[in-house]
Amino acid sequence: MMLQADSLHVARSGKEVLSGISFSVDAYEVYALLGGNGAGKSTTLLSFLGFLSPTAGSVLVKHTDVYSDIAAARKAIAYLPESASLYEHLTAQENIAYFLQLAGMSASSPAIDAALDRVALSPNARRRKVGGYSKGMRQKTAIALAMLRDTDILLLDEPTSGLDPNAIDEFHQTIRSVADSGKAVLMVTHDVYGACHAADKIGMLQGGKLKGEFAAEGHGIDIEAVRKAFSATVVPS
Amino acid sequence: MSIPGALRREVRFSSRDPVLWLWLALVLGLSAMSVAFGLAEVERQNETIQKLIDGDRHDRLAQYDKQESWGSAAYYSFHLTYDPPSDFAYAAMGQRDAQPWMHRIRMLALEGQIHERDVANPSIALIGRFDFAFLAAFVIPLVLILLLYDLRARERIAGRHDWLEATVGQPTSFWLLRASLRAGAVFVTLVVPVIIGGMVAGASPAKWFVATLGVFAYVALWTMACFFVSSWRRPGSVIMLALIAIWVAIAVIVPAGARLAIDRLVPIPTGADILLLQRETVNDAWDLPREVTMAAFFERHPEWSEYQPVEGSFEWQWYYAFQQVGDQRTEQLSTAYRDGRLRRDHMAAWVSILALPSLLERFLQSLADTDLRAFFEYEEGVRGYHAALRDFYYPKFFRNEAFDRTLLEDLPSFKPGNPGMG
Numbered sequence: 001m002m003l004q005a006d007s008l009h010v011a012r013s014g015k016e017v018l019s020g021i022s023f024s025v026d027a028y029e030v031y032a033l034l035g036g037n038g039a040g041k042s043t044t045l046l047s048f049l050g051f052l053s054p055t056a057g058s059v060l061v062k063h064t065d066v067y068s069d070i071a072a073a074r075k076a077i078a079y080l081p082e083s084a085s086l087y088e089h090l091t092a093q094e095n096i097a098y099f100l101q102l103a104g105m106s107a108s109s110p111a112i113d114a115a116l117d118r119v120a121l122s123p124n125a126r127r128r129k130v131g132g133y134s135k136g137m138r139q140k141t142a143i144a145l146a147m148l149r150d151t152d153i154l155l156l157d158e159p160t161s162g163l164d165p166n167a168i169d170e171f172h173q174t175i176r177s178v179a180d181s182g183k184a185v186l187m188v189t190h191d192v193y194g195a196c197h198a199a200d201k202i203g204m205l206q207g208g209k210l211k212g213e214f215a216a217e218g219h220g221i222d223i224e225a226v227r228k229a230f231s232a233t234v235v236p237s
Numbered sequence: 238m239s240i241p242g243a244l245r246r247e248v249r250f251s252s253r254d255p256v257l258w259l260w261l262a263l264v265l266g267l268s269a270m271s272v273a274f275g276l277a278e279v280e281r282q283n284e285t286i287q288k289l290i291d292g293d294r295h296d297r298l299a300q301y302d303k304q305e306s307w308g309s310a311a312y313y314s315f316h317l318t319y320d321p322p323s324d325f326a327y328a329a330m331g332q333r334d335a336q337p338w339m340h341r342i343r344m345l346a347l348e349g350q351i352h353e354r355d356v357a358n359p360s361i362a363l364i365g366r367f368d369f370a371f372l373a374a375f376v377i378p379l380v381l382i383l384l385l386y387d388l389r390a391r392e393r394i395a396g397r398h399d400w401l402e403a404t405v406g407q408p409t410s411f412w413l414l415r416a417s418l419r420a421g422a423v424f425v426t427l428v429v430p431v432i433i434g435g436m437v438a439g440a441s442p443a444k445w446f447v448a449t450l451g452v453f454a455y456v457a458l459w460t461m462a463c464f465f466v467s468s469w470r471r472p473g474s475v476i477m478l479a480l481i482a483i484w485v486a487i488a489v490i491v492p493a494g495a496r497l498a499i500d501r502l503v504p505i506p507t508g509a510d511i512l513l514l515q516r517e518t519v520n521d522a523w524d525l526p527r528e529v530t531m532a533a534f535f536e537r538h539p540e541w542s543e544y545q546p547v548e549g550s551f552e553w554q555w556y557y558a559f560q561q562v563g564d565q566r567t568e569q570l571s572t573a574y575r576d577g578r579l580r581r582d583h584m585a586a587w588v589s590i591l592a593l594p595s596l597l598e599r600f601l602q603s604l605a606d607t608d609l610r611a612f613f614e615y616e617e618g619v620r621g622y623h624a625a626l627r628d629f630y631y632p633k634f635f636r637n638e639a640f641d642r643t644l645l646e647d648l649p650s651f652k653p654g655n656p657g658m659g
Binding site: 046049051071074075079081082083085086087089090094098099103104 | 250397
């Protein structure tokens with residue numbers, strides 16, 4: 001088990017945001033957490049990263065409680081935030097090189113170029129400063145970075161936000177291939193169809209509670225069932 | 238990642254930040270300007286002193302040629318005393334802006350001559366001296382605050398904070414390294430001009446090395462303060478306000494409040510009180526019976542007690558005796574003035590532990606010999622020199638020695654940095 005939330009309760013500013021959710025993500029698996037705004041999706045990711053201590057329950061990364069060794073948990077995870085806020089005074093390549101160095105890694109320029117090729121960021125763009133990038137280009141850069149981290153676990157917060165449809169398809173294929181190489185991927189998203197396309201399992205979050213899980217069977221996840229469940233979660237209660 | 242590796246990474250990263258370069262250029266410009274002003278002022282003071290030294294002996298000899306008695310020779314001749322700026326004064330002018338660093342004294346009552354001066358240069362009093370000590374003590378903390386207050390807050394606003402911390406694994410050392418690097422760059426650009434200034438001024442390397450260490454410790458303290466306050470999960474504007482409030486408290490409120498309290502706790506006479514009392518004493522002496530004046534004089538100089546003043550005639554012995562009595566009468570006030578100011582200074586030194594900018598400024602002034610202690614040492618040197626002049630002239634007066642210009646070659650000369658006799 002790469003990631004495990006066990007009866008996880010988390011409060012922010014005195015208000016309970018997660019109310020006893022339990023799920024797990026294995027190696028070779030893409031797990032998508034679906035839910036509306038305020039469902040607790042990002043809070044779940046931040047808990048795995050050691051930013052929000054549970055008020056009850058536990059979060060485990062590679063069988064170890066995150067809060068017993070936060071640095072070790074973070075080392076095992078490549079995290080892609082919802083808003084890929086890269087340094088605007090650096091180019092895509094420089095941003096990636098810097099973040100890799102922060103993680104104690106280094107990558108050659110060809111390796112960075114190869115990762116940027118995979119996310120289809122044009123060679124001209126990658127040598128320009130990020131300040132002039134569109135949101136999609138920034139997201140592609142951050143995805144390339146997450147892949148280069150080569151960690152056992154990827155946490156992705158709304159990873160396809162800002163990407164064009166072609167790039168979204170490419171991204172899902174990339175994520176699939178990353179998981180197939182033995183990594184565990186946990187992503188939170190609003191994108192029902194994308195989640196169904198890329199994920200092995202989908203967890204439906206509503207009001208900090210896991211309302212249901214959908215697993216791929218035969219030809220994949222039943223998109224219609226997920227869509228209905230998702231619609232139910234975003235209807236104001 | 239190893240510390241050198243992390244350092245290289247952050248140096249490369251920060252070197253691409255144009256905002257940091259702007260701040261460093263500003264600090265370098267201000268530091269160079271403060272050192273240049275300091276060197277120019279030291280040069281001006283040295284030139285003034287040299288000009289006066291060149292003219293001093295010439296003027297005195299010209300006066301002697303016109304005189305026919307020891308009394309008039311002593312009366313009309315001036316003697317230069319001066320306190321040359323130290324080799325580090327360019328960095329901290331200190332008391333040299335507020336206290337006199339030269340006196341042309343005569344054989345008359347001394348205390349009035351010491352206290353009869355401009356209390357301050359009005360233009361300096363208006364704007365203050367922009368020297369290196371002021372820059373390092375008062376301006377640099379503001380630069381550090383503006384450079385470091387949003388170290389984390391700007392990353393939070395950009396949405397990068399958690400990403401960075403999740404990536405780096407050891408966030409405290411990461412933020413500390415980032416803050417230290419920026420503060421270190423400020424420190425280097427701050428001290429490079431003062432070191433170059435030291436080479437130009439011929440300052441002892443030990444002195445600017447110690448000064449540099451003091452500035453380093455000071456910058457490190459402010460960096461730590463900025464680092465801890467900036468770690469609050471608050472908006473950058475709140476963090477900046479908190480840091481500015483700390484600066485205002487320890488740079489302005491604590492010193493100003495302490496000054497008021499110390500002035501109240503340790504009352505001292507003013508220089509004008511001393512001057513007035515001495516002038517009254519000297520002026521009154523013209524109307525007093527001469528034996529009253531001489532009795533007071535003989536208390537200090539019993540060796541001349543055989544002298545009998547003649548009422549109604551002018552005698553230099555009596556004239557210089559009442560000048561000295563003028564000094565004797567103001568001795569208590571003068572001592573109270575000096576002791577009081579030193580006591581106030583001593584108390585201010587303790588308070589400056591809480592008022593860090595004042596502490597650094599005092600430290601640099603102490604290294605530059607421009608503090609109150611140095612000023613009073615010079616003043617004591619003037620008193621010692623004046624006493625030596627009296628020791629030279631009194632035997633001539635009281636033994637009624639015949640005036641001999643050649644003996645004036647034996648007059649003591651003022652030597653700065655010691656009690657004043659040569």
